[in-house]
Amino acid sequence: MITDSQSQLSILAHLRHELRTPINAIIGYSEMIIEEIEELDLNVEYFNELEQIRECGVQLLAAINTFLNPPTLPNNQLNLPEIITNPELKAQLQKPTKVVISKCHQLIPLIETDFIADIEKISTAANKLLKDIDTLLKISPQKIDSNSLDNLPENAIAKTSEIDLIIDSGFLLAAESDLPLKTHNYTILIVDDNETNRDLLSRQVKEQGYQVATAVDGKQAITMIQTGAYDLILLDIIMPEINGYQVLKWIRSSSWGHIPTIMISALDEIDSVVKCIKMGAADYLAKPFNPVLLKARLGACLEQKRLRDQQASYLEQLATANEQISKLNNCLQAENMRLSAELDITQRLQMMLLPKEKELSQIEGLEIAGFMEPADEVGGDYYDVLQHHGRITIGIGDVTGHGLESGVLMLMVQTAVRTLMENNETDPKKFFEVLNRTIYKNVQRMDSDKNLSLCLVDYYDSVLSLSGQHEEMVVVRSGGAIERVDTIDLGFPIGLEETIEDFVFQAQVHLNQGDVVILYTDGITEAENNLGVHYGLERLCSMVQKNWQHSAKNIRQAVIQDLRSHIGVEKVYDDITLVVLKQK
Amino acid sequence: MEIKTENYNVIYDETSQNIIFDGSLRLNGTAEYASISELLNNVAQQEPEKIVLDLKELSFLNSSGISILSKFVINVRKRKNIQMVVIGAKKNPWQGKSLKNLQRLMPSLKLELE
Incomplete structure (x- = not known):
């Protein structure tokens, strides 16, 4: 009982x-x-x-x-x-x-x-x-x-209010999901052990244009899901052997877990419906099948699936794009490394041939203090102090443009100047003509569009003899008087024209004890502050004027400090080169 | 043909055959000057009878820019039949010196400093 x-x-x-x-x-x-x-x-x-x-x-x-x-x-x-x-x-x-x-x-x-x-x-x-x-x-x-x-839900009591609620939401769904779904593209698997239900439901689903497949029990359903391609599953809860819960549980844990599953149940099996939804069912459908609700639920579930599939495809596209970006990034990194290696080499080339402090201190009659700081992207500045048979030659120059090519050109110039000096070439016209031809021919061979300004200053017995075109040379006499020596008429850019002999002339400046001479590149005069204002030749002159009485090294330090305070945190675009000479 | 930017403009007026520069040109190396070079070379290629390089309102040109103008003058010189005029202004300190080089490159070039 x-x-x-x-x-x-x-x-x-x-x-x-x-x-x-x-x-x-x-x-x-x-x-x-x-x-x-x-x-x-x-x-x-x-x-x-x-x-x-x-x-x-x-x-x-x-x-x-x-x-x-x-x-x-x-x-x-x-x-x-x-x-x-x-x-x-x-x-x-x-x-x-x-x-x-x-x-x-x-x-x-x-x-x-x-x-x-x-x-x-x-x-x-x-x-x-x-x-x-x-x-x-x-x-x-x-x-x-x-x-x-055994197959019955633990508690089969239906609460009328809950049923009403779900029916309401179902109709709401029907009103909203009036979507132009291409139903013939979708195949729906109907799983029900009752032949009449299967037949009825298949016909109603087909009526809406969907493709239909049917399974007579849970076992057949699982086999079919593994081999077919279904967009949605309509699954009866109460079936012999493998029931709807077990099939649902299997679907959700399989690789077909993305296929939306709608449970088929009687209205008063509300608790089992809740249980199924908690297990991951997309929705439920009550028997007898209301065609409006059926249409709405199928439409809504398939639309959700379509959006999910679309999202998955977008994610896939995103992943592909990401992969490409990461590949490009690797290329960029390699390119950056190459560039950074190139910069490193160029900066080292630039610095390795600079005259050493010891050499400079051994020069008689002149105090010499040099400074060079290559920019991030080396600009090809050149300065040198060479001695040969008691003759001292100070060179200063600037190769146009930046990078390895400018650095290499600067090295060639240094070698050519030294070669000509070792060969005792003292005539400035001949000196510059050979130097220019050498550089010009190499520039042609390099298929480069670079050239350089170059001024060579010979010092002998308190007299400076300068030739070659570069920036103005500044002379600050002992006492502070300033003389600016224009070099435009003393030469021509090196490597631009095949011959420049006609443009080369020499100027001479006599130095007295305590006189200061400043050679520099446009990296100093054109250094910009945060407002884009150039440091300028006037400011350079006045700095030297204020410090003429100090040693060459201290004058150098004062100018560089003032220049740095002008630049502030701005980027340094060009090499900065400064040579201070002081008559002992 | 024209190049207009915030800092400078380069305009070629075909009727007057004037290439007018204004503003301040501080581009970095040949690469950044490429579009200006291209404009200048296009003008040279058309081989007009006369080219006027109007630099009156160009307040500053860095060494890379001077190099570009020099190359342009060499290009014009090669074509022999083009008459070249460069107009500068004394108010631009860089021009008194640098424009001389252009004249040296092409002795027939007429340099006018206002």
């Missing part, structure tokens, strides 16, 4: 499920025929009969819900035999069922042949229902096979 109220509720739920299956078929097939007739705009005399069949189905469903789904009593006590054997229930079920059977008999000779098969299905379902009413409602509750309860 079952006294446990939980078990009694389960028995009721089972009864509802069994009786509803044929009722769903009655409603479903009649609805489908009615819809089709409406759609084809047929004017048939038997339309009324069809509507009566559907109405009977609705009445039957209502009777099941009224009598077999009682509200929970305060003391949790149910009188199960009383509920099941209630004569009113039997009467309310038998009467509409008999009406359905008789209407079917009337319709079969009248109706279009296309619909006869469906009417026969309705008739079969009604006859089964009539038999079930007799057998199921008569049967002693104790004899219900306990195995058949």
Whole structure:
């Protein structure tokens, strides 16, 4: 004797499920025929009969819900035999069922042949229902096979308010999802052990243009999912052997977990619906299948899937783009490394040939302090102090442009100057002519567009003899008087023209004790501050004027400090070169 | 043909055959001067009878820029039949000296300093 109220509720739920299956078929097939007739705009005399069949189905469903789904009593006590054997229930079920059977008999000779098969299905379902009413409602509750309860949800109580809520949201969905979905592109797998349900649902789904495949149980469903390509799965909960929960659990943990799964259930299996949604089902669909809801839910789920697939494809594109970026980045890094290595080499080339402090200190008659700082991108500044047979030559120059090529050109110039000195060339015209031709021919060979300014200052016995075109030479006499020596008429850019002999002249400056001479490159005069203002020749002159009485090294330091305060944090674009000479 | 930027403009007026520079040119090396070189070479290629290089309003030109003008003058000189005029202004200190080099490159070049 079952006294446990939980078990009694389960028995009721089972009864509802069994009786509803044929009722769903009655409603479903009649609805489908009615819809089709409406759609084809047929004017048939038997339309009324069809509507009566559907109405009977609705009445039957209502009777099941009224009598077999009682509200929970305060003391949790149910009188199960009383509920099941209630004569009113039997009467309310038998009467509409008999009406359905008789209407079917009337319709079969009248109706279009296309619909006869469906009417026969309705008739079969009604006859089964009539038999079930007799057998199921008569049967002693104790004899219900306990195995058949295994698949039932733990708590099958339906709360009317919850059902309403979900139905409402379903219709809301229907209103919103009026999307132009290309339904024929989608294949839907229907899994239901009940043949009538499968048939009904397949036809309703096909009606909306989808491709349909069916599986008769959970096992077949799993096999089909692994081998086919489905966009959505309609899955019945209550099935023998592998039930809907198990199939859902398998889908969600498999690599097909992205396929949206809609659970098929009776309305009062609300708790099992909740359980399925928690397990990852996309939605649920109640039997009997409401075509509007079916359309809305399929549409919404497939739209979600389409968006998810799109997102996945975007992510894939993004990943590909990312990969390309990272490849380019690697190339860039390699290029940066090459550039940085080139800069490093050029800076070292620039610095390695500079005269050493020791050499400078050994020069008689002149104090010499030199300074050179290559810019980040080396500019090709040149300065040198060479001695040969008591003759001292100070060179200063600037190769146009920046980079390795400028640095290499500067090295060639240094070598050529030294070669000419070692060869005792003292005539400035000849000196510059050979030097220019040497550089010009190499520049042509290098296919370079570079040239350079170059001024060579010979010092002998307190006299400076200068030739070659470069910036102005500044002389600050002991006492502070300034003389600027223009070199424009003393030469011509080296490497620009094949011959420059005609432009080369020499100027001479006599130095007295304490006189200061400044040689520099435009890296000093054109150094910019944050407003783009040049340091300028005037400021350089006045700095030397203020410091003439100091040693060459201290004058150098004062100028460089003042220059740095002018530049501030601005980028240094060009090499900075300064040579200070002071007559001892 | 023209190049207009925030700091400088280079415009070729075909009717007057004037190439007018204004502003301040402090570009970095030949690469950054490429578009100006191209404009100048296009003018030379057309071989007009006369080219006027108007630099009156060019307040500053760095050594790379001077080098570009020198190359242009050499290019014009090679074509023999083009008469070349360079107009500068004394208010621009760099011009008094640097423009002399252009004249040395092309003795027939007429240099006018206003």
